[in-house]
Amino acid sequence: MMKKALIFGITGQDGSYLAEFLLKKKYKVHGVKRKSSSLNTDRVDHIYEENNKNFFLHYGDLTDAISVNRLVNIIKPDEIYNLAAQSHVAVSFVIPNYTANVDALGCLNILEAIKSLGLDKKVKFYQAGTSEMFGKVLESPQTEKTPFYPRSPYGVSKVFSHWMTINYRESYKMFACNGILFNHESPRRGETFVTRKITIGLAKIKLGLQKKLILGNIYAKRDWGHAKDYVEAQWLILQQKKPDDFVIATGKQYSVKHFINIVAKELNMKITWRGKGINEKAYDANNNIIIECNRKYFRPSEVQTLLGNPTKAKKILKWKPKISVSELAKEMIQNDLRILSHNDKKK
Numbered sequence: 001m002m003k004k005a006l007i008f009g010i011t012g013q014d015g016s017y018l019a020e021f022l023l024k025k026k027y028k029v030h031g032v033k034r035k036s037s038s039l040n041t042d043r044v045d046h047i048y049e050e051n052n053k054n055f056f057l058h059y060g061d062l063t064d065a066i067s068v069n070r071l072v073n074i075i076k077p078d079e080i081y082n083l084a085a086q087s088h089v090a091v092s093f094v095i096p097n098y099t100a101n102v103d104a105l106g107c108l109n110i111l112e113a114i115k116s117l118g119l120d121k122k123v124k125f126y127q128a129g130t131s132e133m134f135g136k137v138l139e140s141p142q143t144e145k146t147p148f149y150p151r152s153p154y155g156v157s158k159v160f161s162h163w164m165t166i167n168y169r170e171s172y173k174m175f176a177c178n179g180i181l182f183n184h185e186s187p188r189r190g191e192t193f194v195t196r197k198i199t200i201g202l203a204k205i206k207l208g209l210q211k212k213l214i215l216g217n218i219y220a221k222r223d224w225g226h227a228k229d230y231v232e233a234q235w236l237i238l239q240q241k242k243p244d245d246f247v248i249a250t251g252k253q254y255s256v257k258h259f260i261n262i263v264a265k266e267l268n269m270k271i272t273w274r275g276k277g278i279n280e281k282a283y284d285a286n287n288n289i290i291i292e293c294n295r296k297y298f299r300p301s302e303v304q305t306l307l308g309n310p311t312k313a314k315k316i317l318k319w320k321p322k323i324s325v326s327e328l329a330k331e332m333i334q335n336d337l338r339i340l341s342h343n344d345k346k347k
């Protein structure tokens with residue numbers, strides 16, 4: 001019998017890669033999409049075209065406990081991946097209440113559905129936790145044992161879901177697991193996250209479609225991996241004998257400024273940095289300012305540095321990241337250049 005997976009957040013970056021991954025493993029993949037006024041299935045349309053016998057999309061919303069319950073009941077999946085979230089940290093300061101509804105209570109809606117439907121011994125559950133829970137880091141690098149200090153409504157909401165998942169595991173013996181994933185990117189990354197904003201922005205400047213890119217804190221440091229590698233870890237977490245929690249990271253850290261330099265080099269753009277702090281700017285070969293910073297992109301409280309230690313995942317899951325940050329940047333740039341040059345929307 002083919003295994004059935006249910007993915008909340010299938011239309012997002014990770015959801016689309018996870019669906020492809022599970023279909024290759026011969027799963028039947030069910031995903032939840034939201035109703036929106038314009039199409040929001042760009043990232044999975046190609047999957048539907050290629051695999052429509054084993055790929056199913058259902059309307060639903062994580063904030064609507066009845067729809068969550070209904071989907072879990074009709075599908076009765078073997079594995080549920082909760083990847084759905086209002087996932088933008090800066091936006092979470094603007095809509096904290098909504099963010100908590102989706103990112104905190106949404107997880108609880110799934111856990112309760114599994115329990116109340118009596119599926120607690122059948123279903124394995126994965127919760128998409130985040131390095132943002134470490135926030136103002138209390139030690140570096142961060143491991144599964146590092147205490148949390150979230151710095152945004154997003155981070156706080158994810159801490160709630162992390163502990164709820166552990167609580168359901170301990171209280172009801174559910175196979176419920178947390179991944180604590182550090183930043184992961186790809187050509188399918190949302191356009192307002194910093195890596196994609198940089199690859200699109202510099203590609204547009206290179207093609208003469210834009211003059212300048214405006215960013216926030218370019219000194220923030222992140223541990224960036226590739227989403228393709230990270231969805232494999234999500235699956236591996238649910239294939240273990242015992243439910244557990246895992247940090248998924250590369251163990252390498254770069255600043256936003258360093259990422260810009262990688263992208264500029266890959267695009268053969270010679271840039272020179274001048275100035276300090278908020279006034280630091282990047283100039284092109286003709287001395288035009290092409291990157292500057294603006295406080296409007298600063299967060300009310302920033303997470304300055306994140307660096308993960310994936311030793312436990314390497315040892316128990318036998319997982320390791322395969323794609324380096326330069327390879328990641330290269331793939332993102334090539335994709336953006338293709339989209340911009342041909343006005344090609346396929347990702």
Ligand code: NAP
Nearest residue numbers: 009011012013014061062083084085087128130181183184
């Ligand atoms: P993403 O691209 O922003 O995708 C989020 C997904 O959640 C989308 O499919 C979105 O649907 C869906 N969603 C949002 N609100 C929903 C709701 N109320 N009901 C149902 N679905 C809803 O995020 P991602 O980068 O793939 O990340 C996947 C998960 O991992 C998220 O939970 C994120 O918080 C977490 N995470 C991400 C990273 C990272 O670096 N990418 C790191 C750690 C953890 P629409 O397409 O309709 O908006």
Ligand code: F7E
Nearest residue numbers: 087089130131132182183192193194195215216217220297
């Ligand atoms: O910011 C700085 C910004 O928005 C990274 C989400 O997937 O990863 C992501 O959250 C850094 C921050 O990602 C701009 O201040 C500078 O320090 O790409 P980001 P994030 O906040 O780390 C975690 C693990 C998640 O779980 C989240 O869901 O870059 N930065 N200038 C900027 N950031 C943005 N977005 N835009 C700028 O112009």
